[in-house]
Amino acid sequence: MASDELFTSGHRGCAGCGMAAAVRMVLQEAGPNTIVANATGCLEVMTTAYPETAWKIPWIHAAFENAAAVASGVDVALKKLGKREGINILAFGGDGGTYDIGFQALSGMLERGHNITYVVFDNEAYMNTGIQRCSSTPFAASTTTSPAGKFSIGKKEKKKPIASIVAAHDISYTATATIANYRDLKKKVRKALDVEGPSFIQIFSPCPTGWRYPSELTVELSRMAVETGIFVLWELEGADMNKIKVTYWPKERKPVEEYLKMQRRFAHLFKPEKKTDILNKIQEEVDEKWKHLEELNEMAR
Amino acid sequence: MGIKQVVKGNFATAVAAKLARVDVVPAYPITPSTLFPEQISTYIANGEMDAELLLTESEHSAMSAAIGASASGARVATATASQGLKLMSEMLFIASGMRLPIVTAVGNRALSAPINIWCDHQDTIAERDSGWLQFYAENNQNALDLMLMAFKISEDHRVLLPSMVGLDAFVLTHTMEGVDVPLQKEVDEFLPPYKPVYTLDVKNPMTFGSFGTPAHYMEFKYQQWEAMKNAEKVIDEVFSEFHEKFGRKYEKVSEYKTDDADIIILTMGSMSGTARAAVDSMRREGIKIGAAKLTVLRPFPFKEIKMLARKAKVLAVADRNISFGFGGAVFAEIAGTLINEKEKPMLIDFIIGLGGRDITQEDFYKIAEISKDAIKKGEVEEMVHWINLKEVK
Numbered sequence: 001m002a003s004d005e006l007f008t009s010g011h012r013g014c015a016g017c018g019m020a021a022a023v024r025m026v027l028q029e030a031g032p033n034t035i036v037a038n039a040t041g042c043l044e045v046m047t048t049a050y051p052e053t054a055w056k057i058p059w060i061h062a063a064f065e066n067a068a069a070v071a072s073g074v075d076v077a078l079k080k081l082g083k084r085e086g087i088n089i090l091a092f093g094g095d096g097g098t099y100d101i102g103f104q105a106l107s108g109m110l111e112r113g114h115n116i117t118y119v120v121f122d123n124e125a126y127m128n129t130g131i132q133r134c135s136s137t138p139f140a141a142s143t144t145t146s147p148a149g150k151f152s153i154g155k156k157e158k159k160k161p162i163a164s165i166v167a168a169h170d171i172s173y174t175a176t177a178t179i180a181n182y183r184d185l186k187k188k189v190r191k192a193l194d195v196e197g198p199s200f201i202q203i204f205s206p207c208p209t210g211w212r213y214p215s216e217l218t219v220e221l222s223r224m225a226v227e228t229g230i231f232v233l234w235e236l237e238g239a240d241m242n243k244i245k246v247t248y249w250p251k252e253r254k255p256v257e258e259y260l261k262m263q264r265r266f267a268h269l270f271k272p273e274k275k276t277d278i279l280n281k282i283q284e285e286v287d288e289k290w291k292h293l294e295e296l297n298e299m300a301r
Numbered sequence: 302m303g304i305k306q307v308v309k310g311n312f313a314t315a316v317a318a319k320l321a322r323v324d325v326v327p328a329y330p331i332t333p334s335t336l337f338p339e340q341i342s343t344y345i346a347n348g349e350m351d352a353e354l355l356l357t358e359s360e361h362s363a364m365s366a367a368i369g370a371s372a373s374g375a376r377v378a379t380a381t382a383s384q385g386l387k388l389m390s391e392m393l394f395i396a397s398g399m400r401l402p403i404v405t406a407v408g409n410r411a412l413s414a415p416i417n418i419w420c421d422h423q424d425t426i427a428e429r430d431s432g433w434l435q436f437y438a439e440n441n442q443n444a445l446d447l448m449l450m451a452f453k454i455s456e457d458h459r460v461l462l463p464s465m466v467g468l469d470a471f472v473l474t475h476t477m478e479g480v481d482v483p484l485q486k487e488v489d490e491f492l493p494p495y496k497p498v499y500t501l502d503v504k505n506p507m508t509f510g511s512f513g514t515p516a517h518y519m520e521f522k523y524q525q526w527e528a529m530k531n532a533e534k535v536i537d538e539v540f541s542e543f544h545e546k547f548g549r550k551y552e553k554v555s556e557y558k559t560d561d562a563d564i565i566i567l568t569m570g571s572m573s574g575t576a577r578a579a580v581d582s583m584r585r586e587g588i589k590i591g592a593a594k595l596t597v598l599r600p601f602p603f604k605e606i607k608m609l610a611r612k613a614k615v616l617a618v619a620d621r622n623i624s625f626g627f628g629g630a631v632f633a634e635i636a637g638t639l640i641n642e643k644e645k646p647m648l649i650d651f652i653i654g655l656g657g658r659d660i661t662q663e664d665f666y667k668i669a670e671i672s673k674d675a676i677k678k679g680e681v682e683e684m685v686h687w688i689n690l691k692e693v694k
């Protein structure tokens with residue numbers, strides 16, 4: 001690791017933590033004139049056990065549900081004190097702190113138009129407390145509070161479309177990214193930092209501990225999520241979802257099964273017998289989504 | 302000398318924030334404190350105040366933003382009440398744990414259920430363990446003065462803890478009183494700009510709000526304990542400096558006709574004036590009674606309460622709050638304070654004025670009567686009494 005990294009080694013993240021890699025990439029792009037407000041979660045716990053810290057930038061954590069509000073306070077304070085110029089303010093949250101408990105504070109920050117980039121590291125469950133269901137958890141994933149069982153196929157509900165909901169606030173810039181698409185991610189971080197007003201990036205962050213896959217497959221899983229079309233790389237300025245720009249079109253979408261079977265959180269869809277109806281349902285939803293995206297793309301031509 | 306103005310209590314707290322040259326006001330309106338953000342926004346709109354007003358979507362976010370702003374080096378004030386303070390509660394503990402000298406005016410209002418917008422002290426009393434200094438105003442002049450002093454006390458590097466200033470819902474928040482509003486120049490001399498020890502600064506990056514393991518957590522808490530102890534002394538210093546500068550004397554515990562009193566009634570907030578009037582009436586009838594007012598609840602004025610207790614046969618505590626399953630919270634703390642005293646008065650607790658029930662001189666007569674009865678019998682038969690309670694069917 002280069003010595004000028006702002007997110008340094010030696011933290012307590014699990015081997016193969018997708019979020020840790022993502023944070024590093026975001027800060028590489030943001031640079032040293034950056035202040036981060038961080039929600040409670042894995043990221044805070046694994047990087048700041050007193051008296052150590054993995055952060056070489058000013059960093060503040062207050063609670064679980066309020067990174068957006070804390071960042072808002074930093075924003076106006078620096079403005080008042082005449083120290084705002086040239087400073088990036090980032091808010092970091094996990095999916096729990098963003099989709100669920102911190103959603104109100106996030107919405108408030110977006111509506112007030114703060115020049116803040118909010119980044120959600122989405123690992124699709126409450127990992128810090130032990131893999132519990134979140135509104136970000138995808139359909140049929142087994143978690144400790146939506147366990148697969150004789151009468152359960154895992155989470156019954158669909159994943160909440162957080163980035164679209166955020167974009168509906170009519171903010172300056174919304175994007176999705178993965179660590180497997182490094183250049184795409186960095187470009188999006190740059191755009192998010194450069195626009196005036198609120199911006200939001202959802203970074204797909206595979207979690208070997210929570211998704212139960214070998215830790216060396218984190219980047220591969222990110223790639224497979226994109227190649228199967230489960231996770232769409234897109235960006236948007238403003239609120240009009242018809243103007244969404246897909247930044248990566250898989251040449252030929254792989255079957256979702258290939259992505260799902262890599263992770264033990266979906267193992268019950270394959271064993272003891274293959275749950276073809278569930279797998280078909282997931283595939284159909286992905287197909288529908290891409291049909292819509294292709295139509296939008298045609299219209300835009 | 303300041304300018305005499307006839308103002309509401311909420312205005313007094315807002316003008317204090319203006320005079321204190323507060324940098325950031327994060328706020329979410331709630332009855333009976335709404336006039337505070339309204340007044341601040343008017344000041345800003347008219348160019349009378351150079352501050353950032355951050356209108357958040359909840360009290361929780363208001364206090365969260367206060368934390369972010371204070372950690373950035375800004376002087377921060379807000380106002381809330383009742384349910385709003387409860388929604389902030391999580392962040393109150395974090396503000397004090399992070400040693401951020403935020404000042405909050407609280408329009409003391411009852412808690413739901415049933416929902417009620419009128420005065421009692423339950424909201425701030427329930428936050429007495431939050432690590433905030435607590436001041437209680439008797440009148441609008443107090444509200445203004447205590448707000449100003451709260452900044453100076455909180456920001457002292459021996460303290461670095463947040464403060465809340467309680468003023469009774471409606472009785473003070475919405476009632477017009479004559480207030481001496483100090484001149485900006487005088488306040489500037491009294492209250493220099495906030496000099497934080499550490500801030501979020503890209504030139505000197507630091508980690509705020511880190512993870513405290515069992516190996517370190519207790520020492521963090523001990524430092525808060527020590528800071529609160531230091532505040533005892535700093536409050537005395539600031540009260541005395543304020544007296545010199547503005548001519549108004551403040552005490553943690555103010556006594557009235559206590560020197561030869563058999564009974565002393567202890568009060569907080571706006572009921573204190575009524576208590577003194579009742580003392581005067583009863584004195585005319587030959588009853589040896591006095592009153593004392595608690596202005597500072599945190600840090601608790603142990604020394605002053607011990608001195609006070611030596612004077613009376615009965616210390617009657619008027620609690621405008623209730624800790625269910627025990628009694629009034631102030632009573633409990635006074636009992637705890639006196640536990641190791643060789644000689645102590647009988648202590649009787651009176652739950653009074655909950656949810657805005659009027660507190661009248663008659664109520665203090667009733668308290669005196671029960672106290673006299675205890676002196677006559679030489680014992681306290683019932684520890685907790687509810688005053689002016691209707692028959693509950």
